[in-house]
Amino acid sequence: MAILAAMKLAEALALRAEAARRVEQLRSRATASARYQEGETPAEDAAALLVEAGQVLGELESLIRRINRTNAATRVGDGTLTDALARRDVLRLRHGVITAAADAAAGEGQRGYRQLRSELKMVPALPVAELRGQADDVARQLREVDTLVQRTNWEVDLLD
Template sequence: MKLAEALIERANLQRRLDALKVRMNASARVLQGDTPAEDAMLLLEEYERVASDLLAVVRRINGTNAVTELEPGVNLVDAIVARDLLRKRQQAYSDLADAAVGKSDRYYQTAESRFSRAVDVAALRKQADELGREARELDTRLQAANWTIELR
């Protein structure tokens, strides 16, 4: 099985857990005299089986990521962390630029309460765009690698 297939399976199992939880909770309580549409305890048993399957898949994914290099000296775990940090940094730059621009509310602005920008919005947006580009490029490399790597 390829790593990408395992990642798809992980997502499917996570969605299944979420759906089972909703169904369990909906069946946990009914009006007196009614019967639930489903047996909550049977759903709970299925939930536990799916959770066990998810744990097994995640362990294999993590093991593969830890020992497989995306490029010399950079394993998949490090690359994933780098991508996630690039995205977080991009968001911080974008948020700072957005905060500097602010929301113009002419009804509440008076001559005494005018704001000026304390940061260079254009430079922040440019840096956010660059970080976003780097994150997308790294993510593309990770996605491509996922289809060539055998799950361990």
């Protein structure tokens, strides 16, 4: 995997993902071949696989450095692309927290009926409809930030 001098940030992100997958494959293959039964031949040369993994890891580190430099230097709205990525990550987490709380308050995933009249009735401790509205608003914000990030990834050149 040769790293080209001029490429868009989105291309570098795709190469980063490919390199990470390749490292995982090489790790798996090296560990599978690290021991073999005496008198047998290992399926692959574990030492050669480790050398190859080292080369891919070096390329991966270079890509990550360039991506991080580009993200920190790229202006997006009121901040940098790094700021937008942090916002997107937190919005994802916020959406998950709100929807999980709404689901729990609504009784989703639990038995929704009583077996006997004498059993206690479960009541929500949170306003489910209000939480669903908040989750919808956070999801909208997340889509907007994600669209901005994706568009920027295809518009910005990767820095050296």
